[in-house]
Amino acid sequence: MSSSPATALEPTTVGVVLAMAVVTYATKAGGLWLVGRLELTERAETELxxxxxxxxxxxxxxxxxxxxxxxxxxxxxxxxxxxxxxxxxxxxxxxxxxxxxxxxxx
Structure with missing residues (x-):
């Protein structure tokens, strides 16, 4: 790459960061979806x-x-x-x- 190291964005790095963002979002959304379908006890709700x-x-x-x-x-x-x-x-x-x-x- 011709840009300086301080400003260079490697495609692999960008891809890994985007993949981690997708996994993080999917984990949070999936957890919320799952908890919404479960009947939680009062203790479990307090713990959450x-x-x-x-x-x-x-x-x-x-x-x-x-x-x-x-x-x-x-x-x-x-x-x-x-x-x-x-x-x-x-x-x-x-x-x-x-x-x-x-x-x-x-």
């Missing part, structure tokens, strides 16, 4: 409602274990903002901002 939070916690926990003081303080800011405001998006922005500011000053 909390699943997104569990996934976020599992991702963040790994970062906290591997992280340092910047990440730990960012997590504390998130917890404090959620506790005071009960607004998760605001808390996430505050926590990310804290980590960015602390990393920038290091």
């Amino acid at each position: 409602e909390v699943l997104p939070g569990v996934i976020v916690v599992s991702i963040v926990a790994g970062e906290l274990v591997e992280g340092g003081p910047e990440e730990w303080l960012g997590a504390a800011v998130v917890a404090l903002v959620v506790w005071k405001t009960e607004r998760l998006p605001l808390a996430l922005v505050a926590g990310i901002g804290t980590v960015v500011l602390l990393r920038g000053s290091a």
Whole structure:
């Protein structure tokens, strides 16, 4: 290819990304279709409602274990903002901002 490496898009890479997007969409749509056809118990419905939070916690926990003081303080800011405001998006922005500011000053 004649373009620079920073802007080059290999056809194989584009194809793999598009294939992953299709599989991701099919998985989500198929799951929603399947759950819509099942009669769920109250417990199962409750578990499905909390699943997104569990996934976020599992991702963040790994970062906290591997992280340092910047990440730990960012997590504390998130917890404090959620506790005071009960607004998760605001808390996430505050926590990310804290980590960015602390990393920038290091």
